[in-house]
Amino acid sequence: MGFKSFCFKKSLWVFHFGGASCNNCDIEILDCLTPRHDLERFGIVLVGSIRHADVLLVNGSINTRDKDRLLEIYNQAPKPVLVVAIGACGCTGGIFAEGITFAGPVDKIIPVNAYIPGCPPKPEAIIAGIVKLVNNS
C-alpha cells in the first residue's frame, strides 16, 4: 500500500467549492448526503474548512474573481488531496466557456484527479465517480 492509498483508505471528508455555478451541481452534491443516497453512511462528510478535507469538489465555471480564491484554497489543502471537477462547467466551462469573465476550466488552474460530466450529473453519477477515484488512487 502506497502512501496515497493509505491516506484515502478511511472516511473521506469533502470540501465543496462552488465557483460561478448555477447551483444545480451544488444541490445535487447536497442531495448525495441526504436520506435517499445518504453518503454519510460511508463516513463521507461535508466539512467547513479545506484544512480538514481529503477531497476538494469543484463545480461551476471559474470566473476571474473566483480563480485566485480557488488557487488559495487548493494551496491550503493538506496533501495528498483529490480534486474532482463536477458538472459540465467544472470539466470544460460548459455553456459559459465563451463568457468574457471565464477564467477556467478548473484543470487550467489546479490539477484535477477526476471529471464527472453532466448538467447536472445525477447523484448516482457523482457517487460512481468518487468510488472509481478512490479505487484507482
Place this chain on the structure above:
Amino acid sequence: MSKKTIIPIGPYHPLQEEPELFKLYCDGEIVKDIKWETGYNHRSIEKLSESKTYDQVFFLVERICGICSTSHPFAFANAVEEIGSIEITDRAKYIRSVIGELERIHSHLLWVGLAGHFLGYNTVFMWAWKYREPVLDLFEMITGNRNSYAMFRVGGVRRDIEGSKIPTIRTILDDVKKKADLLTGAVMDDPVIHARTKGVGVLTRNDVIDYGAVGPTARASGVAIDVRKDDPYAAYPLVNWKVITAEAGDVFAKAEVRLLEMYESISIIEQCLTGLGKTKEGDINVKIKEIPAGMGTGRAEAPRGEVFHFVVSDGSNSPARHKIRAPSYVNIATFKKSCIGQTIADATISLAAVDPCYCCTERLAVAYDIRSHKKIMNAAGMIEHSVMKTSELRKNI
C-alpha cells in the same frame, strides 16, 4: 464608544452553496450595519445571450439558476412571445404551468430544509430534502432530467405530458401532499421554532414597498403581489387559486407563506392536469417563422419572486439586447432593514429567510470587527452560534 466588530459571512461555505460575501458590522452581539459584495458568480450571461439564437438562449437562461430553472425560460418566452405577438396553445400553457409549479414545490421544500439547518434542526433539513426527491423523480419522468428541464421554446414546449403519465403524477402529488402536511405540522407546532423565528427579521409593509421586495418576502409582510395574478401568463388565469399572504413580516411568516404556497401549487397542478385531459395530445407548438424587430418584456413568478426579462430584437435570429433582473437582487437589499439591530445568531436566519439566490443575482458571509477589520467569525461559526441559541432555548421550553 464601544468596540465594533465585522463578521464576514462567505465567500465559500459548505452549505451556502454559492459564493457571496456579507460583512456584518457588530457591536458586541448586535448587528449594526451590513454590507455585501457580489461578483463571485458573474458569468456574463446577458452578453452570451446576444451570441446565441432564440432557441439556444433557453438553454443558457435556464442555467442562470438551477433551482429556478423554469422561471428564467418562462420570463424569456413571455418576452419573445410579446415581441412576435405569439399566442401559444392551451395545452402548452398547461404544461408550462405544471412545470413552473412543480419547481415551486421543490424550491420551497429545499428552503424549508436549509432554514431548518440554519436553526440547528438537521432533522427538518433531511426530511425536507427526502420529500423533495419524489418531485425530482416527476421531473425526470416528464422532462428527462432532474434539474434544467429544457422544456420551453418560443411558441410552446418541447415535450408533451402524455395522458398515460397523468395517473402517476397524481399519485406522487398525493404522496407529496401528505408529506407536506407532516412537515408543516412539525414546523408550525414546534415551540422552539416559534421562539427562534417569531419577531425575528421583521419587515414591515412599508419596508417592503420602499425596498421593492418581491415574492414570498413581500407576501409575508401583507403585500399581495404575485405576477401570476397581477400580470397573468400561461395557464394561471385558467385555474382557481389564491395568493397566500401573512401579516407579521418575520421569519415565521415567510416560512408559513412558503409552506402554504406548496398546497396552492399542488392544487394548480391538479387543475392543469385536468385541463390537459381536455386538450388534444401533441398540440404543443405553434410554428414561428421569424421574430420581428421590436422589444418585449416578460415577467414570471419564480419561487423567490418576480423574474423580469427584457429583450430587444433587431429582426435577426438572436437577441440584440437581453436584460435580466432576478428576484434576489431586490430582496437582498431588505437585509438593511431585517438584520440591523438583531443578534448575530438571529441574523443568520434572517439572511436565509429571503432565500437569496446568488447565481440568480450573483453567496458567502463572514463577521469583522468594525474597528480593526479583523475577521472574528466565519459562516460555519455563525451557524454554530445559531445552533447554540436553539439548543439553549430548547432547554427552557
